[in-house]
Amino acid sequence: MTTKLFGEPVQRREDARLVTGQGRYLDDLGPGALAAAFVRSPHAHARIKDIDVSAALDVEGLVAVYTWEDLPGALAEPLPLLIPHPALTHGRTAYPLAKDIVRHVGEPVVMVVAADRYLAEDACALIEVEYEFLKPVVGVEEAAQGVHLVHEDVPGNVGAHLVQEVPSREGRSAAEAIDAAPNRLEFRLDIERSASMPLEGRGVYARWDADDGSLRVYSSTQTSTSVRMAVAAKLGLPLPKVEVIAPDVGGGFGVKIVHPWPEEILVPWAARTLGREVKWTEDRREHFVSSAHERAQVQHVRVGFDDEGHVLGLDVTILHDHGAYTPYGIIVPIITSTQLLGPYKIGAYRVEFSSIYTNTVQVTPYRGAGRPQGVFCMERTLDRVAAYLGKDRTEVRAANFIGPDEFPYDQGLIFQDGRPLVYDSGNYPESLRMLKELIGWDSFPEMKARAAAEGRRIGIGIGCYVEGTGVGPYEGGHVQVTSDGRVHVSTGLTSQGQGHETVFAQIAATELGVPIERVSVVTGDTRRFGYAVGTFASRAAVMSGNAIALACRKVREKALRIAADALEADPRDLEITDGIVHVAGTPSASIPLATVAVLSNPLRYAFDEETKRATQFSGTSAPDRPPVDEGEEPGLEGRDYYSPIRSTFASGMHAAIVETDPETAEITILRYAVVHDCGKLINPMIVEGQIHGGVAQGVGGALYEKMVYDEHGQLLNASFMDFLMPYATEVPRIETAHLETPSPLNPLGVKGAGEAGVIPVSAVIASAIEDAEGIPIDRMPISPSDLHTLRLRLAG
Amino acid sequence: MKPPPFEYHAPVSVDEALAALAETGPHGKVLAGGQSLIPLLNMRLAAPSHLVDINRVGELNTIAARPGGVRVGALARHAAVERSAEAAAVLPLLRQALALVAHPVIRNRGTVVGSLVHADPSAEMPAVLALLGGSVRLARLGGEREVAAADFFTGPMESAVEPGELAVSAFFPAPPPRSGTAFQEVARRHGDYAVAGMAALVTLDEDLRIAAARVACVSVGPAPVVIDLSDACDRRPAASVPWDAVAAAVRDRIDPDGDIHATAEYRRHLTGVLAVRALKDAARNAGTEAADE
């Protein structure tokens, strides 16, 4: 078995466990725990007048009922505003249990703890909450008029307002550049709400150890370290007395980076208060109305361009629907407004967004995190420019690309990490060339003509994006080689199915020269690694991957030093292959890494044959030096952190061929092609899997998924019956090609790959439908019924 | 999403089941495949205090195919009926329609009779029963009645089954010779309930002209909407039928609602399109049938 595994399509090591039902998800834990359930608001906006729990008290098996009035100390305060920003002048967060006003259907009002979930729900059904109705504010444009308010003290419902402006090289503002341009267009775009919708919802399970005064919390989260800090703070516990573990997590896609969720602090608090194990497992209906959504925006675009299609000025005004609260700040609209520019350098740019409160579920990042909206805007704009000029759509894109020799390229904006938006590397013309070849762009007109002759309508579409990945502030890695030769890797960020157990092991095996079978990986367990940020923003491979590589390099360096002593060789002459340290070119002069690990830890007490070598009468340590030299530590382990100056910028281009039925208006994706550049590939198979999953979610956003609120703020499709996630049958075969432009910013040269697949899909499908139908497509998703309506409008 | 408390009955014979239903009256509900009832219970949209589970009543697990038609017992699963070669030989429409009912795992559990009693206006099997003019046999302690399809579907999610009654079987009559059938639908995703759809039956005369044509539409009314299109087809061979007029006749006869998946206008348009497609398919199948005679 070779140990050079970086870049190889190694099979996912976690899959055997996960696909044979051996996964340990939140609800698999604590079978004997008490169950929590919640009474949630049935109204979008109301004042709580009275809560009558008396009828519930008769339910057999009831253990406790809590309302806001029962919450002590910091628990009774609003949840934290996780990411403050100067433009977020009116950030608002919810109370763990509603205090006096509910602001969306699904907001938790009463917590019930009972012997099991059935009984807890029986008790919930008997609790009567009296409400005084307030006017629900639904629809971002209506909300922006500010006639009725979601929060009494937030005028106009505006939580945040931010303008960023980049003048042209000649110093023109966007308005001036547009006015001076030979051609101008102005239009509006609409993007619907969707949601992360992981197969496994949220969930929390807590165990209080009264003797030890310590708390163990399991949470289906994307950040166990930060949940730990939040729980300790809210419950007033010393940090070392709280441990948080993310077990197997059945998908996150962004929603589980938000924390602490009300349940995430209420369940541990109940466990401590009651001295019993307590568990809450979110059900699907709860997930629809009490987690988070994303996407919804209305955009107004003005663009000025020359006759070659160069964009001279672009002005975008965005109304961003933030739902009822802003716990995650304004990350989503910031990303939309900065990543909108994609692979293009344009003349002058002005972007303005208003983040508006509505009486709906809060909006926080979902895979893509604001980028699908931005890419929809830019790519729809370029398609319109091409149509206006009668040019090929790829030609207009190429005219605006940043050149391969222009990196690092500064877009002149401030990105989501508070740092300048500077692209590290890329090769956009080459991506486009590869994509056109993969999909057969240039021969498509003939294909289209042939189809038309058969009475069929087909169209081709394209979409390009740049994705800032691997945002800071940092991640760490810890690597320990034990005396049995095993390598234990841990990092603080969590896994939700991405394949971290595999890629982190590939990195460690490659760096240390050990067989991958000897490497084990633990993520998201604060007992193993206490410092971390979390898994989001396509950052795990970049951040933890590099941190683990750096930690491995420390271990390797130490191993070579110890081995050099033992072999009486120069460490610079040593190599490690298959777990054996040897002199390069002289395989017989060697020592197993396991033995090096033994020697690294001077012992008084042996615990097996092997470790006798490290005891004090074995003669292995020099009598004139302390057993552990100054500046050294016992053991063969290393810890290191990776903290980048700024994000890496992955990119990609997608193209699709769709067919629309002239009679039924059904839309079928015939082909879907992806060219993807995430720098150096650690595992091409895993990257492809990430792309496939992303495209599948993108197809959902393009053709199926929307959250339908009525004027009362009721979510009309809060189940998988009516919220249409695509099945495997709706997802096309995805053809991929990889381009590798390494990132100069990190030791491994990698960029993130987790979110990429989803980002341009709506833009691509809109482009293709528009090509097939000759009708401008300016809102997504689009259903057959919508397309039929557009056809009627065109005909009438 | 956990059901409210209920008492569970597990009869092993029809007599026991009828006794339990008689005893519990309006408080009792039959549990068949559970594919519709269990979600309703879990969402607390239904709260019967007694569930009478018929899954152990082996005598209801029957599929009897005779030249005159197919009788399906209350415990016959969608999948079993779909796979039955005998049933398909008498009535190809059963298989044509069942392939469109949900997904294989749901068909493994859901029952044809349960689907009829559940009477979802978007479901395929009620349309099939209505198109063919079939019937459902209802038993109660000490009695039995056979209810014709036309009287059975009384509204959206409402059927003629009274408290205390068990639907023991449904009868799908075979159409006359030189007949062909088809099912056409458009669903948002593979296996979903149809946005619009229909079962079609065409009978040819000896000169292979369309003698009779009928469709039963789903998702466009409170119950399956049966429309006789024999006149619209004008006793012509399929190739020269004025299909636009047929589509218009269908659109005239329905009054669909709009919902979050489709406007009323789109449903009306689509139903016309699908009627023509289904009737053409059915006429082709009738032609093959006639050629085999």
Ligand SMILES: Cc1cc2nc3c(=O)[nH]c(=O)nc-3n(C[C@H](O)[C@H](O)[C@H](O)COP(=O)(O)OP(=O)(O)OC[C@H]3O[C@@H](n4cnc5c(N)ncnc54)[C@H](O)[C@@H]3O)c2cc1C
């Ligand atoms: C995801 C999903 C997709 C689906 N898609 C479709 C689809 O596309 N088309 C479609 O037609 N169906 C669809 N279904 C429904 C499925 O076909 C059900 O199986 C069927 O509607 C009910 O059959 P059942 O045996 O499961 O009945 P149950 O769920 O057990 O019962 C349904 C109702 O009928 C009553 N009942 C059942 N049997 C009897 C009886 N013998 N006597 C008296 N009362 C009885 C019950 O009391 C209950 O009220 C879908 C279901 C799911 C979960």
